[in-house]
Amino acid sequence: MTTPSPVLPRKPRVRKRGSSHPYVAALTSTRARIGLTLIGLVVLAGLLAPLLASHSPTAQSGQALAGPGSPGHLLGTDDLGRDLLSRVLYGIRTDLAVIALAVPLGAILGCAFALLATAHPALDTVVQRAFDLVLAFPGLILALTITAVLGPGRLPVIIVIALAEVPVFGRQLRAGILVQRTREYAVAARVGGTGRARLVLRHILPNCADPLVVQIAVSLTVAVFLEGAMSFLGVGVRPPEPTLGGILNQALPYLAQSPSFAAGPLLAVTFLVLGLSLLAEALNREIRR
Template sequence: MTTQTETRSGVATGTLARLRARNPYLNGLLSPRGITGLIIVGLLALAGLLAPALADFAPTAQSDQALHSPGGAHPLGTDEVGRDLFSRVLHGIRNDLAIILIAVPVAALAGSLLALLATASRAADAVVQRFFDLVLAFPGLILALAITAIMGPGFLPVVIVIALAETPGFGRVLRAGILVQREREYAVAARVGGAGRARVLIRHVLPNAVDPLIVQLAISLPVAVFIEGAMSFLGVGVRPPEPTLGSVLSQSMPYLSSHPWYAAAPLITVTGLVLGFTLIAEALNKGVRR
């Protein structure tokens, strides 16, 4: 029995080693840095997902226990109108992740489509590159203020701001990958063999050019957390009383000296999300470079 167990363990270890050797992303995620990031993000995401079950109070429910210290029925205390901070932080994680997980994939899709357009002709490339330059000329918060001045604060404007701010990064990464890969020997050989331009792009170039997008996706996540938090902190994010981590942190500022615990939970949570996503991005990037 012991021998069989050891044999199975050896087979499993050998299979994992082969998978790590073949997949640099898996190799990166299974590094200590990647595992730490996955644990941090996973725990926070699970807490946000289970917010309705974990919190005893609705995030917008007010009471007469304003600025109640942590303890008892309110593990993190209450805010200035008696709302439970534990519930608001958990639902804030939920809302932040919902925004990020919509906005970043939209940015990846938009950037990829523009990159494909840019590689179609020199004229299209010039137009797309000038669009990227125009977006990058505006700092994220200035872009956020401009869009919310037109649309007003809310969930959708935050998604649009993040998606627009992140699009040039994805577009430039994929464009550079396509330009490099289509000059490689295998792409040239496919063209010489009579394959059409579209066929070469889809079957040969793109599969080898999209790998850096995985790393770019991971890099974009902590940036998205920062943009959403900054917009909510400035009051141009999700409309109150719906909580986000940035809005809870913003509301705690007048009470920072008298009730420092008010700001502690949202600040630690935002820091945890940014740290977790950053560790994942660094682990993926290191895994690819090996």
């Protein structure tokens, strides 16, 4: 997995009276509106899965590989006769639950390590080497290593995604703190007797927050791919619990016979990734102004 390039921290700026907050301006842009619409459709489909699904996602029937529009099966059925619409909806629900927990966990741990690294040069060296060790493993290699120890399941997927995001957020925040503490306001606060902890938490961190918000949107996109890849390789969430990557893996042998088998999960992944990418781009454009 290629680690996304960090977003450089912005310079402190004074907002003119009457001007909108950068986040408000970003979220009202055309890119953000399209992105939020796509994300909202996928999230809404996952949240309303129990209401929208007409069948249990694990219930089998004798109608294997039925095409779209079959009686009682809007998207058809899989090779075991399970309703594809129900499995896609619950697969979205599973994927959202995993990434919504794993990415914030990785962000919190990464920021905690960044604060620890900037406290003392010796700690900085230790933390940076730990980050280098994690980044030395590509995402899928890291996933295979962890699942070889813990076995496949939801918890290992969460651990893999969180661990992969720790150095990303850690380096992002560390770079921001190193830049911001040389600014005039930080120097003035130190001269005025402000302690190191208060200086970082009260004055510097607010000016490092914007790039982290953008990074969360980027990391959610990466998490969708990583979770899907793990499920596709069979080391993710265990069957019969549906995931989008697991459905794609199941559909692979039947693409020639039933191309629509993979259409549902592909469309859901496309909407989610495209929406997150547009949102991240809109936020990044606005905070760089």
